[in-house]
Amino acid sequence: MLKNKKFFIGIDLGGKEKKTTGVCILGAEGYCQKCGDVFGKDILKVINPYLKNTEVIAIDAPLTKGRGKGKFRLYEKFLSTKIFRQEKVNPIPPALMPKLADFAQDLVKKLEWRGFVLDINLIEVFPTLIEKIADNDFFFINCPGKTNHQKSASICAILAFLHSKFKTRYLGYKDGFLFLPEISFWKENWRKKIYEIWKSRDRLKYRYLITNVFYD
DSSP states (O other): OOTTOOEEEEEEOOOTTSSOEEEEEEETTSOEEEEEEEOGGGHHHHHHHHHTTEEEEEEESOOSOOOSGGGOOHHHHHTTSHHHHHTTOOOOOGGGOHHHHHHHHHHHHHHHHTTOOBTTTEEEOOHHHHHHHBOGGGOOSOOOOOSHHHHHHHHHHHHHHHHHTTOEEEEEETTEEEEEEOGGGBOHHHHHHHHHHHHTSOTTTTTTOEEOTTOO
């Protein structure tokens, strides 16, 4: 049934022993193949039937290790500046969720063993931020997500789909990259806001932080 089909997987990763991991699987035509909440420990079993034909997997979880305060990666440090805190889209420090971070990085290793490559067809995303900045055109796939985990997973899956079409952009450094929809999917006020934030950033503190958000 799944032969010769292409899939895009979004995962809102939760705890191993709790049914708090949202998973959304999209087909190539943009339809929702599967959407639900599962136990974290079962995620590979759930997605395994689709992996051979999966183009991109997008995950909401810290997929790499940071060395900054709170074990932040450089992009997380940038997203924790005042404007993002005011908008309530700043990330949670990985140090406050060590079990999730370890689980996520172990999942990366298992997916890499299955042929996926981090930052190529296995990407890290942040649905909370995307939901804030994205305009209506971004939500072009109607996925019947009922829980918050499922809704976040559906946003991840849309990013996976867009990534396959070269319609994502990155923000980060060698300690980890975050992927976002290209700026054409952003709300007009956020297009201006991100440009001002980037232009006014501390050039010394963020001298290694790179992005292609502003490129067509």
